[in-house]
Amino acid sequence: xxxxxxxxxxxxxxxxxxxxxxxxxxxxxxxxxxxxxxxxxxxxxxxxxxxxxxxxxxxxxxxxxxxxxxxxxxxxxxxxxxxxxxxxxxxxxxxxxxxxxxxxxxxxxxxxxxxxxxxxxxxxxxxxxxxxx
Numbered sequence: 001x002x003x004x005x006x007x008x009x010x011x012x013x014x015x016x017x018x019x020x021x022x023x024x025x026x027x028x029x030x031x032x033x034x035x036x037x038x039x040x041x042x043x044x045x046x047x048x049x050x051x052x053x054x055x056x057x058x059x060x061x062x063x064x065x066x067x068x069x070x071x072x073x074x075x076x077x078x079x080x081x082x083x084x085x086x087x088x089x090x091x092x093x094x095x096x097x098x099x100x101x102x103x104x105x106x107x108x109x110x111x112x113x114x115x116x117x118x119x120x121x122x123x124x125x126x127x128x129x130x131x132x133x
Contacts, residue, residue: 002026004067011066016059019052023063024096031064031099037091048089048123053115054081057126060099061111065130068104073132076109080129086122093118107132 004026013021019041024032033056035041041052058078065076089095095115102110108131115124 004028004031007067008063013059013063015055019055019059021056021059026063026067028067029101031060031067033060033063033097034094035097036094037089039091042091046091048091048095050083050085050124053085053089053095053124054083054126056095056097057081057083057099057113057115057124057128060097060113061126061128062130064099064101064111065109065132068101068109069132070106075133076130077133078128079108079131082127084125086124087117089115089117089123095123102127 005023008023008026020035022034024034035056037048041048043049097113097115099111099113102112111128113126116122
């Protein structure tokens with residue numbers, strides 16, 4: 001396990017755990033996590049709920065910000081998030097969320113998270129702004 005993954009594991013994320021988010025890799029420049037679409041994360045028709053996609057992206061973007069906190073920072077909070085829904089994520093599929101930096105400032109960080117299906121098709125693109133506390 002990488003040092004960054006170890007840092008994330010040391011700070012439990014109860015809601016992400018409830019959803020089934022699994023961190024696969026992490027560094028200061030990229031965080032990757034997966035989520036298997038379950039029935040209880042879906043809307044009618046066995047398609048992942050938009051809120052689940054937004055929560056996945058928020059989790060991954062916040063984790064990326066956490067790994068980039070400046071010395072003395074107390075934490076981070078999401079202050080803005082925009083989601084483009086591009087296609088469906090069917091029940092049983094495993095989605096991959098990859099967060100990369102757009103801006104890493106001392107008070108504000110902006111991350112873009114791409115969520116794809118198992119076949120590589122894009123499901124959502126999320127741009128998120130995090131405030132450093």
